Amino acid sequence: MNHIRFEIEHTAYAKIYEALTRFGDYEIGGMLVGYQKEKHHFTIADATIADDIGKFSIFNFIREPIKSMKIVSQLFKKNRFHYMGEWHSHPRFTLTPSSSDVKTMQGILIDKGYGVNFVLLIIAKLNNTKVNMAGFLFHKDLPDFVPATLTHNLSSEIEQPISTFKIP
Numbered sequence: 001m002n003h004i005r006f007e008i009e010h011t012a013y014a015k016i017y018e019a020l021t022r023f024g025d026y027e028i029g030g031m032l033v034g035y036q037k038e039k040h041h042f043t044i045a046d047a048t049i050a051d052d053i054g055k056f057s058i059f060n061f062i063r064e065p066i067k068s069m070k071i072v073s074q075l076f077k078k079n080r081f082h083y084m085g086e087w088h089s090h091p092r093f094t095l096t097p098s099s100s101d102v103k104t105m106q107g108i109l110i111d112k113g114y115g116v117n118f119v120l121l122i123i124a125k126l127n128n129t130k131v132n133m134a135g136f137l138f139h140k141d142l143p144d145f146v147p148a149t150l151t152h153n154l155s156s157e158i159e160q161p162i163s164t165f166k167i168p
């Protein structure tokens with residue numbers, strides 16, 4: 001399970017960067033959509049911003065699942081993307097899942113409306129003009145989440161390789 005890799009495409013990266021810039025110290029987030037490239041290699045092709053579809057507060061990120069799922073199914077039909085997970089910012093905290101983050105992700109895993117075996121959580125933070133990201137994989141067959149490897153294929157353009165968080 002540790003070998004699962006998620007490649008962040010430029011569209012998704014740019015949307016997250018733009019949202020982090022716009023929302024500053026406010027937590028912001030949304031959904032991740034993409035597709036499977038190889039057996040243990042997934043691509044995050046696009047990201048939604050909760051501002052478009054839900055609401056947010058400085059301490060607690062909340063989105064509206066029903067509206068969000070509509071957007072996902074529209075993207076899915078148009079581009080053959082699948083729901084891959086969630087992303088949100090920790091402007092003032094470390095890039096590790098909080099207990100409510102873990103509960104949210106575990107809730108998605110058991111929610112038949114999502115119908116997924118695994119779900120990716122990306123926690124992001126603006127670092128000057130760069131984005132630091134950490135990925136966490138929640139899987140039905142695993143009792144706990146594991147760190148996920150994130151890569152970005154246009155890192156030279158962004159001038160920022162994505163830093164991955166490693167659990168010691």
Ligand SMILES: [Zn+2]
Binds near residue numbers: 101
């Ligand atoms: Zn969080």
